[in-house]
Structures are given as structure tokens and as C-alpha cells.
Amino acid sequence: MENSNYFSRFPNFQPARSTSATTEFDRLASQRNWTQGSKKYRSERAKFLVSEFDAHFGTDATKLENWQALCVEVKVQSPTESITQCRKSKKALAKVHVNLVDLVDSRRTGKKLKRFPGPNALGDYTIRTGKIFPKSAAKKDGFLKALLRVIL
Structure with a gap:
């Protein structure tokens, strides 16, 4: 997968294709x-992460192929041969606990995606590492929304 369109806004910046998204940002x-932490940084980081996700998984939540790719990535075993079966997979995705920043990175780097046993373990990891995907951005996207978890 090629680098996202996000980096094309900065002609003097040449991203490394297989380097972590967070490292490159x-x-x-x-x-x-x-x-880091400024309004500009947070705004640009949100745009970047959504752009990266979209580049790897697509933007059309009605396309079966996009859901299939996401299910394969997070190792959901539900059958997804039709849109109806895919909707059932959304329920299966509700039981999947993965860090969304790591999900983007796994596509960029080829590194195996870690699944957490539950929301508490995911929350602990997310807070400890600072790999927080912007909630407002995730809520707008059908794919991301399916994987969005409350971090306590």
C-alpha cells in the first residue's frame, strides 16, 4: 500500500514506507x-491517522471488500461472503479489542497486530503508550466506529 495522501501536502517531507505511522508523523x-499537545499538533495528527486508516482499509463502509479486509486484519473468523454476513461480522468486531493506531501501523510495517483480552487491558496499553486514536474522528467512520472502545 502506498503512503497516504496526507503526506503529499508536504512536498519537502519524504516518509519511509514501512516505518511506524506515529514515528513518521x-x-x-x-x-x-x-x-506535541498543541491544537495544531492534535488537529494534524487526527487528519493523519484517519487518512492512514482510509488509505489501508478504504472509506466506503458499504463495500463488502473493505469489511472483509478489516475482518481479516483483526482475525474475525465470521463468514463475510455477503453484505448480510458482513453485518453479522460487525457484531463480532464488537468483541475485538485492538489499538487503532497499532492497526494502522500493522499495515504499514507488517508487524503482527496484538489483540487484547478485554477493554481494560486495551485501555491500560493505550494510556501507557499514548497511542490514542482521536475519538471524534473514529466516531465519523463506519469501520473505525466498529472498533472504537471506551478507555477508562
Whole structure:
């Protein structure tokens, strides 16, 4: 998969294709002097993560192929040969606990995606690592929304 369109906005920045998304974004943020935690940094990071997800999994939540790719990635075994079966897979996705930033990275780097046994383990990991996908962005996307979890 090619790099997302996000980086094309910055012609002087050449992203490494197989490097972690967060590493590449942080490198860009440093080059652009975006201070971590600033409004600009958070806004650009949200745009970047959504762009990366869309580049890897598509943007059309009504396309069977996009749901199939997501189910394969998170190892949901439900049959997805039709849109109806795919809708059933959405219920199966509700039982999947993966970090959304790691999901994007697994596509970029080829690194195996870690599944967590439950929401508490996922929440602990997410907070400890700071790999937090912007909730407002995830709520807008059908694929991301299926994997969005409340972090306590």
C-alpha cells in the first residue's frame, strides 16, 4: 500500500514506507515545528491517522471488500461472503479489542497486530503508550466506529 495522501501536502517531507505511522508523523511534526499537545499538533495528527486508516482499509463502509479486509486484519473468523454476513461480522468486531493506531501501523510495517483480552487491558496499553486514536474522528467512520472502545 502506498503512503497516504496526507503526506503529499508536504512536498519537502519524504516518509519511509514501512516505518511506524506515529514515528513518521512525529518526524513531520518536528520538521513543521508542531508542538506535541498543541491544537495544531492534535488537529494534524487526527487528519493523519484517519487518512492512514482510509488509505489501508478504504472509506466506503458499504463495500463488502473493505469489511472483509478489516475482518481479516483483526482475525474475525465470521463468514463475510455477503453484505448480510458482513453485518453479522460487525457484531463480532464488537468483541475485538485492538489499538487503532497499532492497526494502522500493522499495515504499514507488517508487524503482527496484538489483540487484547478485554477493554481494560486495551485501555491500560493505550494510556501507557499514548497511542490514542482521536475519538471524534473514529466516531465519523463506519469501520473505525466498529472498533472504537471506551478507555477508562
